[in-house]
Amino acid sequence: MPRKERSKIAVIATALALTATAACGGGEDTAGGKVVLTLGYYAEAGGPADATMRKLAAQFTRANPGIEVKIESADYDEFYKRLRTQLAGGKAPDVWLSDGVLVQEFAGRNSLRDLTKHAAGLNLADYHGIDLIKKGDPQGRLFAFPQGAQSTALFYNKALFAKAGVAPPTAEWTYDDLLAAARKLTQDTNGDGKPDVYGFRAYSPSFVESWWPMVKAFGGDVLADSGKIAIDGQGSRDALAWMNKAMYEDKAAPDPVTTEALGKSQILFPSGIVAMQFGIYARIQTAAQGKIDMGVAPLPKGPGGQRGELANINSWVINRASSDPEADAAWKWITFFAGEGPQKEWMSIGEAIPINKKVAQSPEFLTPSTPPTDRKPFVDALADADDLGLNPVWSEYTAAITKQVTGALSKQIGIDEALRTAQADAQAAVDRFKPAG
Amino acid sequence: MTAISEVVKPPRPASRIRVEQLQAGLFASPYLAHLLLLTAWPFLALTYLSFTDYDTVSSPGWIGLDNYARLLRDEDFWNSLLNTGVFAVIYVPAQTVLALVLAVALNQRLRFMPLLRGAYFVPVVSSWVVIAYVADAVFNPRTGSANTVLGWFGLDPQTWLHSPALAVPTLALVAVWKGVGYMMVLFLAGLQSIPKELYEAAEMDGAGPVRRFRHITVPAVSGTTFLVLVLSTISVLQAFEQVYVMTGGGPNGASEVTALYMYRQGFEYFQMGYAAAIAWVLFGITLVLTLLQLRLQRKWVHYA
Numbered sequence: 001m002p003r004k005e006r007s008k009i010a011v012i013a014t015a016l017a018l019t020a021t022a023a024c025g026g027g028e029d030t031a032g033g034k035v036v037l038t039l040g041y042y043a044e045a046g047g048p049a050d051a052t053m054r055k056l057a058a059q060f061t062r063a064n065p066g067i068e069v070k071i072e073s074a075d076y077d078e079f080y081k082r083l084r085t086q087l088a089g090g091k092a093p094d095v096w097l098s099d100g101v102l103v104q105e106f107a108g109r110n111s112l113r114d115l116t117k118h119a120a121g122l123n124l125a126d127y128h129g130i131d132l133i134k135k136g137d138p139q140g141r142l143f144a145f146p147q148g149a150q151s152t153a154l155f156y157n158k159a160l161f162a163k164a165g166v167a168p169p170t171a172e173w174t175y176d177d178l179l180a181a182a183r184k185l186t187q188d189t190n191g192d193g194k195p196d197v198y199g200f201r202a203y204s205p206s207f208v209e210s211w212w213p214m215v216k217a218f219g220g221d222v223l224a225d226s227g228k229i230a231i232d233g234q235g236s237r238d239a240l241a242w243m244n245k246a247m248y249e250d251k252a253a254p255d256p257v258t259t260e261a262l263g264k265s266q267i268l269f270p271s272g273i274v275a276m277q278f279g280i281y282a283r284i285q286t287a288a289q290g291k292i293d294m295g296v297a298p299l300p301k302g303p304g305g306q307r308g309e310l311a312n313i314n315s316w317v318i319n320r321a322s323s324d325p326e327a328d329a330a331w332k333w334i335t336f337f338a339g340e341g342p343q344k345e346w347m348s349i350g351e352a353i354p355i356n357k358k359v360a361q362s363p364e365f366l367t368p369s370t371p372p373t374d375r376k377p378f379v380d381a382l383a384d385a386d387d388l389g390l391n392p393v394w395s396e397y398t399a400a401i402t403k404q405v406t407g408a409l410s411k412q413i414g415i416d417e418a419l420r421t422a423q424a425d426a427q428a429a430v431d432r433f434k435p436a437g
Numbered sequence: 438m439t440a441i442s443e444v445v446k447p448p449r450p451a452s453r454i455r456v457e458q459l460q461a462g463l464f465a466s467p468y469l470a471h472l473l474l475l476t477a478w479p480f481l482a483l484t485y486l487s488f489t490d491y492d493t494v495s496s497p498g499w500i501g502l503d504n505y506a507r508l509l510r511d512e513d514f515w516n517s518l519l520n521t522g523v524f525a526v527i528y529v530p531a532q533t534v535l536a537l538v539l540a541v542a543l544n545q546r547l548r549f550m551p552l553l554r555g556a557y558f559v560p561v562v563s564s565w566v567v568i569a570y571v572a573d574a575v576f577n578p579r580t581g582s583a584n585t586v587l588g589w590f591g592l593d594p595q596t597w598l599h600s601p602a603l604a605v606p607t608l609a610l611v612a613v614w615k616g617v618g619y620m621m622v623l624f625l626a627g628l629q630s631i632p633k634e635l636y637e638a639a640e641m642d643g644a645g646p647v648r649r650f651r652h653i654t655v656p657a658v659s660g661t662t663f664l665v666l667v668l669s670t671i672s673v674l675q676a677f678e679q680v681y682v683m684t685g686g687g688p689n690g691a692s693e694v695t696a697l698y699m700y701r702q703g704f705e706y707f708q709m710g711y712a713a714a715i716a717w718v719l720f721g722i723t724l725v726l727t728l729l730q731l732r733l734q735r736k737w738v739h740y741a
Contacts, residue, residue, distance in 0.1 A: 081704060084493060084704050084707070085704075087493060088709075109492050109707060205687075256689075257600060260687075261579065261596040262578075263579065393706070396708075406689040407689060
């Protein structure tokens, strides 16, 4: 082979080899002697949550000059879509913000570090949500640390209550009281035979604000402490029957099709189409955008006196694949975020109940100047709340139940049949799961 | 002898052949790399994964035919196939007929024709997010124009994408609107290759516009019609983005098509092995339908 040809081939081969090496190369965990911490979270780009998180990351970097923070953020759906692919490829962030209900999905697949030892140096009683996180793991390990909490309360529109001459809800309200008030609040203002204002939003695809707390308030459960599905019970039947009565007999709440057709379930309260809704703390933001003068009250009591309170603890988790220096840096970030200063910053955007109890008990949080001016019902609910039936197949088993329950609430199938099928399908999803390792 | 010696070339040296072979290999290497890394390897990996329990994080565990056996019992999977079938039954014929009609109507030398053809092509190059916003302006149950039109005829308003019965037909109509421009261009190309003499001769024989369309246009573009049918069938079996953006498979699974169901299993429920089995079944259905169309085309497609 002529020398010139050989040289050309050698150059091309070298270029190809270099390209392949670059493509297969792994990430670095240090830069200029600093530990590079990859921080992942979901937030609307450029929105208040994103801006506050970046501001806090900058404060953290200033306080920890040996750590460089690399941010990976996206909106909720995109973030998790990307995260699942990153986990498969071994490229997930070192620390990421996990929706509380997904922690066990990651932990059950061996993707998370057990933080129990890290947390031993903290007084865990100072933070909300620790017990609910531990409850998700069969061995009571701490695979996540709280970032912000969500509990459910009864939101009501003060102007619509005043207009209908209905007294605001109290902590003593039962489901009968709720329905009676909803009937009075339901109005057909233009006389076309269809309500323009409904008393209550009973159905929502966001089941933590719909059928789940009702099932618990009526004495039922979704996932028993034994880990078995428990939806097919009398409490569930009574709760769904109450909802169908409110929607189809009393017509005091829009049915599922009408709820979606009126502009999606989360639009109804902020636009004044419903006078009451069950809502998590974060719904204050959307209701405030609709300039609703709102109040919040505890969830009504079921026949046995239970309120069925639920909480979701959104949490920081640490990637099991991260190196020890990265994991240590990640833990520093977590404890920094749980501190009073950062928790107050996070509280100011109104997205979550602070997990730092001192901040959550402060007047700035409990009695702010913007509605609702009394936020104690959220903190009280958090203290009494159960978790959302956490396990490694949470998305799948809750989807199986939701499909059947929605069918029953849409009157496509009977309540008994829906609950029987939901029980079987959800239990099958639970049984299919085999723990990693 | 002189002529023969000019034709017969002297043999090339072996080293020269080796260099040429090496050069040919290098020139083909991008394509070969693409074929091996992005087609053959994923194809083999998908086949293997479909026989495993793979959660995307732990190593895949061999479970034989369990995923395929589960598919047979999975009502949600069959429901997704049914939804895909209903989508196809509405979408494929509607798009094919409408594209042909539009192509015939626009196959004229008038002043504003290029503008009109462009207008019909705009949805083709628009993203599904944009299309979803436009579709909401039409099918929104409270503010959409579709219910206004129904009102003109004294019909009750509908909930369209929020109705379990109407969600898939509404999605199919929107898909036709988005895709018809592309198929129309294919038909336009086919129409412009039909000799004008055929129409002139038929006209002299007394054939009217309908008979000319039926006996000249339709047979002459039958090859294009076949192509449009195959492309439309494949695209409907792959329908994902539109459903994901417009209904998310709702209401309550009423518009969950197979590609979306597969995505959910793989990327939301960490069941990549099961998703791989669904992908294989979807591939099998696509292959069978395409082969069926290929076999049937012998009876009705006329090639010049």
